[in-house]
Amino acid sequence: MSQQLADLTVGLIGAGNISHLHVSAWKALGARVLVYSEEGADELAGQYGLEVAASLHACLAEAEFVDIVTPSPTHKEIALAAIKAGRNVICEKPLTLTAADSHEVIAAAASAGVKVYPAHVVRFFPAYSAAYDAVHAGRIGDVAVARFYRQASSPAGKGWYQDVARSGGVIMDLMVHDLDQARWLCGDVTSVYAVQNPPTVDGISPVNVAAHVTLTHATGAISHCRATWGATGTTFQSGFTVAGSTGVLKYASDADLGYTEELQAGAAVGDLLIPASTLGESPYLTQLRELAVALRGGPEPRVLAADGASAVYLAEAARESMATGRAIDMTTFDPTGEHA
Numbered sequence: 001m002s003q004q005l006a007d008l009t010v011g012l013i014g015a016g017n018i019s020h021l022h023v024s025a026w027k028a029l030g031a032r033v034l035v036y037s038e039e040g041a042d043e044l045a046g047q048y049g050l051e052v053a054a055s056l057h058a059c060l061a062e063a064e065f066v067d068i069v070t071p072s073p074t075h076k077e078i079a080l081a082a083i084k085a086g087r088n089v090i091c092e093k094p095l096t097l098t099a100a101d102s103h104e105v106i107a108a109a110a111s112a113g114v115k116v117y118p119a120h121v122v123r124f125f126p127a128y129s130a131a132y133d134a135v136h137a138g139r140i141g142d143v144a145v146a147r148f149y150r151q152a153s154s155p156a157g158k159g160w161y162q163d164v165a166r167s168g169g170v171i172m173d174l175m176v177h178d179l180d181q182a183r184w185l186c187g188d189v190t191s192v193y194a195v196q197n198p199p200t201v202d203g204i205s206p207v208n209v210a211a212h213v214t215l216t217h218a219t220g221a222i223s224h225c226r227a228t229w230g231a232t233g234t235t236f237q238s239g240f241t242v243a244g245s246t247g248v249l250k251y252a253s254d255a256d257l258g259y260t261e262e263l264q265a266g267a268a269v270g271d272l273l274i275p276a277s278t279l280g281e282s283p284y285l286t287q288l289r290e291l292a293v294a295l296r297g298g299p300e301p302r303v304l305a306a307d308g309a310s311a312v313y314l315a316e317a318a319r320e321s322m323a324t325g326r327a328i329d330m331t332t333f334d335p336t337g338e339h340a
């Protein structure tokens, strides 16, 4: 662990799917992890050698800061409890399910003098971060048209994801990564138009569903995002094309060979092919290191709470667009009174 992160005790709240990637990162950083979760804490602790806190209160009392990896509808309440206890917060995306709630969390943190960082991990994937650097260094001139996509096997078949009141649906849950990317790479958004197929009925998202959102940016650039919760077994894929006046940036995760093993039959360890150019560290590790160093007084990280709130606001506008069938003018959209 870097000197800046010596003797770190992290309070991990939640012990589900994504907790494994966070725990692996905290372990790699040498942190002590104290986990509190409604379910699964003992199993996670047993698997990784963590300590279990008996209550949220006990976890908050002992941890230096919290890392919230619970279902999205619980983020606000847990973040506010941590802030009240004077603890800094790292929270999985979406920061909360409405921009108004995000702003409530941000205001509470400001008055308590603590920080809140939303875990928008895509900003830490090397290709996306390289695209940001290229755009902001002016290497592709003025961005004109950008396209982002992301697909995964649907999490909606099991648990809370299918309930749009709890997950926000495929746009709030999955596309929120690319809404954040579109804003990060192309700037502020002035208009949002969204369609989803099949539609959500009575607040229940289809298990397999695709959504498309078109954004117009203040610069005049246009971006398009697609997010798909696919059939079981759908390979995870994401990518982008960002076209500017003097160049184009492209990335497709499926074209990125990354890491492969060619094993001879019966061999315990066969030939390994590890292209050094593509086998980097886990972006979850890059992310949590940068956020933890910032919480210890290091430089500001590349993602702030306001970015989390903005991504949620774009997803809310997309839902409003689907409800009305119209493009939403972001210069006036204000369902919550928070953006007047």
Ligand SMILES: NC(=O)c1ccc[n+]([C@@H]2O[C@H](COP(=O)([O-])OP(=O)(O)OC[C@H]3O[C@@H](n4cnc5c(N)ncnc54)[C@H](O)[C@@H]3O)[C@@H](O)[C@H]2O)c1
Pocket: 013, 014, 015, 016, 017, 018, 019, 036, 037, 038, 039, 040, 041, 069, 070, 071, 072, 074, 092, 093, 094, 119, 121, 159, 173
């Ligand atoms: N960044 C990413 O790549 C990524 C990927 C998947 C999920 N996520 C986000 O991470 C969050 C968690 O998703 P998941 O798939 O791991 O969920 P999950 O349902 O698999 O796990 C949630 C965990 O939180 C616990 N929990 C629920 N309510 C709690 C409460 N009030 N207090 C304490 N513990 C509670 C559950 O017992 C469970 O252990 C969601 O917000 C999701 O959007 C992010």
